[in-house]
């Protein structure tokens with residue numbers, strides 16, 4: 001399976017926490033940009049038997065859906081898959097209108113990922129979002145009316161103005177819409193964003209670790225009780241509705257990223273496009289901004305850090321085979337961060353919150369082994 005990622009960078013306003021490749025407005029360049037995507041696909045996308053498609057942003061539903069559909073048809077034509085396993089478009093609740101969704105459904109879209117973020121209007125305002133909580137329900141209904149039954153909702157926790165109670169209420173409101181999939185991300189403060197600047201100037205406090213841990217536990221409990229399976233640290237789904245496209249990333253599969261700032265991976269080589277709009281528009285077939293080739297050791301390390309996120313226990317033998325040494329798990333087990341049952345390692349709920357540290361500890365034993373064998 002090849003994951004095809006299509007980046008549509010345009011948004012109606014900039015959310016103060018956003019670190020994606022985003023262009024505010026840019027209406028005069030939408031059509032040119034969509035043509036550039038098609039040109040990049042014709043020049044660079046490889047043929048594949050099976051594909052997943054994910055149109056992300058930015059706000060893909062902010063551009064003309066008919067023009068977007070035309071570009072997507074060209075991209076699919078370039079990859080020529082005989083089967084598309086999943087075709088997702090991201091949408092903001094206030095731009096996911098019935099007509100736009102019907103056009104996208106006709107183009108083959110069968111899954112929509114709606115950036116709900118919260119169902120508390122005070123939290124939405126504090127996050128700088130342009131929609132209110134009611135518009136999410138409207139967007140979900142519009143998706144159903146357009147024939148898009150597979151709905152995912154994105155939520156953010158740890159934002160300003162949020163409390164444990166309002167987070168619980170947001171989760172309940174999300175569940176009431178009966179989505180097949182829910183993603184919950186902790187608010188992260190990135191340096192080069194307005195929130196990053198406000199935290200640096202001490203005008204705002206970064207989310208508190210204890211509060212984030214409590215909110216994560218609330219999500220695990222609430223979504224688990226509702227019958228959604230926690231299959232990746234930040235993702236829950238009804239059985240069979242796990243994101244196929246994201247699983248390509250998490251299992252080190254091949255993916256071709258098109259558009260501004262998009263990343264690609266094939267056979268251990270990774271490359272990424274420029275984030276400069278004018279450069280991209282001028283020559284989309286040569287928009288590559290950097291590349292790297294991972295050696296076997298780096299690939300093994302990447303495998304572990306991605307594999308840890310998928311909450312399926314990992315046979316210790318697999319880790320040993322990849323890292324070239326049996327991992328030392330005793331200290332992690334003693335600290336309550338992992339369990340080992342039937343020879344397979346799994347993160348505890350506490351361990352999920354500290355997944356980066358757990359992985360670093362497992363890799364540390366590997367790096368020590370490398371040093372001592374020199």
Ligand code: SF4
Nearest residue numbers: 011014015018057058
């Ligand atoms: S809508 Fe999404 S992509 Fe656009 S600015 Fe907000 S967070 Fe960033």
